[in-house]
Amino acid sequence: MITELRTFIAVVRYAGFSAAGERIGLTQSAVSSQIQRLEEAVGLKLFDRTRRSAVLNEAGARVLARAEEIVALYARLGDASTGGTDVASLRIGAIASVQSTVLPRALAALRRERPSLRVNIVPGVSLSLMDQLDSADIEAAVMIRPPFGILPDMAWQTLMHEPFRLLVPAATKSRNWRKLLESQAFLRYERTSFGGRLVTRFLRDNGVVVADAIELDEIAGLMNLVAEGVGIALVPMAEPYLPLPPGVRAVSLGDRTFHREIGILRKARPVQQQLIHDFERCVGAAIAPGGKRARTR
Helix, strand or coil: CHHHHHHHHHHHHCCCHHHHHHHHCCCHHHHHHHHHHHHHHHCCCCEEECCCCEEECHHHHHHHHHHHHHHHHHHCHHHCCCCCCCCCEEEEEECHHHHCCHHHHHHHHHHHHCCCCEEEEEECCHHHHHHHHHCCCCCEEEEECCCCCCCCCEEEEEEEEEEEEEEEECCCCCCCHHHHHHHCEEEEECCCCHHHHHHHHHHHHCCCCCEEEEEECCHHHHHHHHHCCCCEEEEECCHHHCCCCCCEEEECCHHHCCEEEEEEEEECCCCCHHHHHHHHHHHHHCCCCCCCECCCC
16 A cells, blocks of 8 residues: 555645656556555545546545655664664765765764664755655755755755856866857766756856767766866866866856755655754754855845
């Protein structure tokens, strides 16, 4: 029945049987069959159906809250203590750039407060982590802010803004970012990633046409390619990748500078509310002194 509960949650999240099926890899008829089995099991109709849509009804809303709790608890079954004593645990998603910097400092502080707490860090890109949070596989994610907005049942806490710079080989004399982008081979931050979408939007908004050479979803890799003289790249100035590699220089974008917003995404009503609150507080305090902290826009 866990499968049916996950599918039910997906239908609500993605506002329809067809959309949910596309996200979880099922046909619309398979989604419909799973929802029907769930309704038969609980003895309730969860949606008010019309020819064109299925709308969550009052009974469905009550079942949804329970379903999210059950799926979250199921995900933590493997964390049960063998000694018969309940042990608090958290599953936290995290993008690569915070796993070696902000996160260790935050977890060290959290462990001092809660020495028995078990934490499982789940690595991934922001889009994947958001999906895992949707399906209750993780309780929170430290990630890039989604460029398409935050779902109504989610909450976002901004931690910091990382400015993008144009990285060029150190021997490059020009400081005109527009001319450099239009004349040099471009190393693209993978365009389907949240950070890559920011780069694509910047280029479009400023009317810049680039000559794509290599596309990569790895900031350190892009920096090293610039150091090797392969091309130039727009990347965020994230703590684990600074100082820049030898042979690389950063060119400011001036008043066109854009930022990658890093923060914590979680359910608006998390199952482990106090633990999540403590984690958020520790992460907020772990931002490097002098770093680009969250600001009001």
